Amino acid sequence: MHLRQCDALLKQYFPILDWGRQYNSGALTNDLIAAIIVTLMLIPQSLAYAMLAGLPPQVGLYASILPLVAYTVFGTSRTLAVGPVAVISLMTAVAVGDIAAQGSFDYYLAAICLAFISGLILVIMGIFRLGFLANFLSHPVIAGFIIASGILIAAGQLKHILGVGGTGQNLIEIILGLVPQLGKINQPTLLTGVLVIGFLVLVRTGLKRVLLRLGIAVRIADIIVKSSPILAIVLTAWASWKYALDAVGVRIVGSIASGLPPFTMPSFDPGLWKSLLGPALLISVIGFVESVSVAQTLAAKRRQRIIPDQELIGLGAANIASALSGGFPVTGGFARSVVNHDAGAETPAAGAFTAIGIAAATIFLTPYLFFLPQATLAATIIVAVLSLIDPGVIKRTWIYSKSDFAAMFAAILLTLLAGVEIGILSGVALSILIHLYRTSRPHFAIVGQVPGTEHFRNILRHKVVTSPHVLTLRVDESLYFPNARFLEDTVQNLVAENPAVRHVVLMCPAVNSIDASALESLEAINARLRDSNVKLHFSEIKGPVMDQLQRSHFLEELSGSVFLSQYDAFSTLDPESARKALAR
């Protein structure tokens, strides 16, 4: 029995023990095929997102080796593919750019440290089961943030397509940085960039249609299309070498350190930690939210389940592994996970095999990347993020809910104009504020007896019987601090407006809890009503709420009574009205 509990606990923290024991040759074949396809897709992405984060290209490859192995051990999704992703890479560039100059060794060290802190935060959140914190990022805010980040990323890559300099953390800075450079555009670079973008877009739209018409299955066609960036890389690297494009001003990737990832120890400088803590927290939470929603979507397709709190540990382990092997912050990527899933990956082992593929690339492929134009990577990034920008979601949110739209709009606008960190934080703050505002004004109704029944309904919607002396208020919400004062105001105003009232009944069938603030408000209401000779009663209090109230002195001090049913209350306080209503 003890052994079994121990085993269950081990399996919970090391999901690999669960699926690993049932591993067989069928799964092996499927995982291997998926791994080859994901490797081909991940190589260009790793190089590109490292550039987006302002880091040398090989760092992107490093971040796609050990992190995948760590996730294989600790993650609960069977098909999630972790590694560098666009939004997290942008956030890394912003966070680290505040600390050191891009290209410096300190910059690289700070990126490694950022991955380590993010990993630590994720693991701690996982151990303390704080995954619920991610719930406070509302969907519209995330959607808005991602749209704006996509625009920022695309705008930031324009300089590589144009072959000019430029910098900036928000849209205005980026545009103002580009404008004076427009005279210095490098034609061959622009040509390369435009051709690659054109090729990638064409593949996405045209090739897919052709493949489908040829009778190839949708998921196979998708896989072919999503592997196309590797072809762009091979072709442009070859062309760049063949025609010596660097001689005509096309910036190339240049010499890349070859070989397996180094072992790196993150810095423990308290000053550095202090300035990275905030960004690391944001990166962790956003990475987690993105990753979990991908993992959940894919798990559902096979009726599998993921455990969000264990996912925190899996992603945390991946980031710590990244920090220890010269990488930068990683998370689960949407496109590559879908490819992994559609290519038939059955277990997280596919991720480990992908890691082997990328490791092989760091050893054998890097020399061939010397001539790769940076514009190719920029084009890959731009085409990838453009798919993040979905104007439809803005319109749908506007139509569905104006308050959700307000939070989304704030996230978009502030991300574009003030940068990613302020953008996401304002969106979160606004959506919580809107939520609290709504809860602070819950739905209340004055109710009366439906003639001929013992039911009570809203007097504004139904023809019901009321009594001049008895005021019954139905509260359609739990009572807690955001609405405690509202309840006080409402009761006080109603009593002030109805001087004939001698009894107030609070009907509580929808009250699931009463917190200490609401209890104090009820005490205040009770005392104030008593001062003006009105008794306070309750009806239909739920069992758990009653239990809680009995832990206070409120029920003893209550001027009136607690009735089991609202009809009991009404027929006791105004027997004549109740009897007449019932008889009708």
Next chain:
Amino acid sequence: MHLRQCDALLKQYFPILDWGRQYNSGALTNDLIAAIIVTLMLIPQSLAYAMLAGLPPQVGLYASILPLVAYTVFGTSRTLAVGPVAVISLMTAVAVGDIAAQGSFDYYLAAICLAFISGLILVIMGIFRLGFLANFLSHPVIAGFIIASGILIAAGQLKHILGVGGTGQNLIEIILGLVPQLGKINQPTLLTGVLVIGFLVLVRTGLKRVLLRLGIAVRIADIIVKSSPILAIVLTAWASWKYALDAVGVRIVGSIASGLPPFTMPSFDPGLWKSLLGPALLISVIGFVESVSVAQTLAAKRRQRIIPDQELIGLGAANIASALSGGFPVTGGFARSVVNHDAGAETPAAGAFTAIGIAAATIFLTPYLFFLPQATLAATIIVAVLSLIDPGVIKRTWIYSKSDFAAMFAAILLTLLAGVEIGILSGVALSILIHLYRTSRPHFAIVGQVPGTEHFRNILRHKVVTSPHVLTLRVDESLYFPNARFLEDTVQNLVAENPAVRHVVLMCPAVNSIDASALESLEAINARLRDSNVKLHFSEIKGPVMDQLQRSHFLEELSGSVFLSQYDAFSTLDPESARKALAR
């Protein structure tokens, strides 16, 4: 008609137009009597709280003149008495102490500016009806904050009782500041302080009992007791002059500028405003919360009502008036408002009369305060704030709700150890976090049909009939972003655990709204269930929620149907089980 609307609007923003038109000689007499008593009580408090705020004593008197007149014009409470109060004075000292040295002219200017900014914030909150923001301060957090502030204030005054120096914004700093001074205690100062504390405590307990035994009414006895500080001031000022206490080291108030308040123009230095904005916001909100709860309690006793959003304007006007007349931040005080009410004040005119009394004091009384020992004022403060410290509320909160206790405890501990600003902010943040955490895990129940009826109840609590193919989930909460993911997880896990299930029904009688995040979650649930060949249905959706859903494409994409009643759903999806259950 137009005129009437205009009149109503004017009355709303200038409540004085309402009660002023009905003013008569009876009300005049009552207001005058109340004003005399409140004046006697307010003089020592004004002097003492000015000292607590680190300002010259006459500034306390200035803050008790024009602010009262402004509140008379704009306030909605008939009996609220505004002026300097303990907690706000402490917060003023903390905020202004960060900017200038206590005693300097810049310090005074910053205090004036703080009052102005607070006033502006309150007025803006009033105009935009942002009074609901105060709801996010939960009662336990405020209670904890006030207890801790009381302790901080009392500890901070010890130096005046001991006749030594000392400083500090949190308990540790204050204690560490006092310890090295313990050898330099001034005996005559200590004697004065202890005598005054003893006198005030004795009056509060003993005298009240004696008065009650003499047959004097409770409210009269209370008034006499609460006026006792003025007697302590007169006696010690006289003794200090008579026995030249200043010659033996007793610190005296010294020369006070005599005459009516000066007209002061607050500074508009952007740097000063920036550093005062945060503290001013806290002072505004806390002052408002305190003031409104006092005003509401008193209004209820006479079945009057106050309008919280207009109270914001009233308190804002009072603070702006304070800033324009050499005062510092003010709000409605608890003790003095109760005295005002009990002494029979009928209209806000009592406040205006009190202002006249205080104005007279600034002209005629100030010379006599020259010899007043500072220890007397410190003793007044200590006795006043000790009544704020109510350990009972801590115990009651602990018994009633552990999560409320956690927020309260954080507010107490952090206020004591990290100061008032961090203390209150942490308390607020924690209580919102706890609230969000709770909402993020709403009550869900799997339901089945109660045999022989068309009712559906929780399968864990009742003997009910279920179907292996139909899973019905009742959601006891509105669906919004904090619980959207929880809903996804719950449905996914339940379906993963029950492979035979072909239909999931969400029963929504308690769902009052579905926000965009929850809608997206429902879309995800629908898509994932479809991927695993399970249909999603709804039952008992409320009218307004249905209207909202129809503004999206969700209902068209829904794999299942929307049923009016849960019995409809069950009898359609598994007719046999439903029929059998009904027949039993």
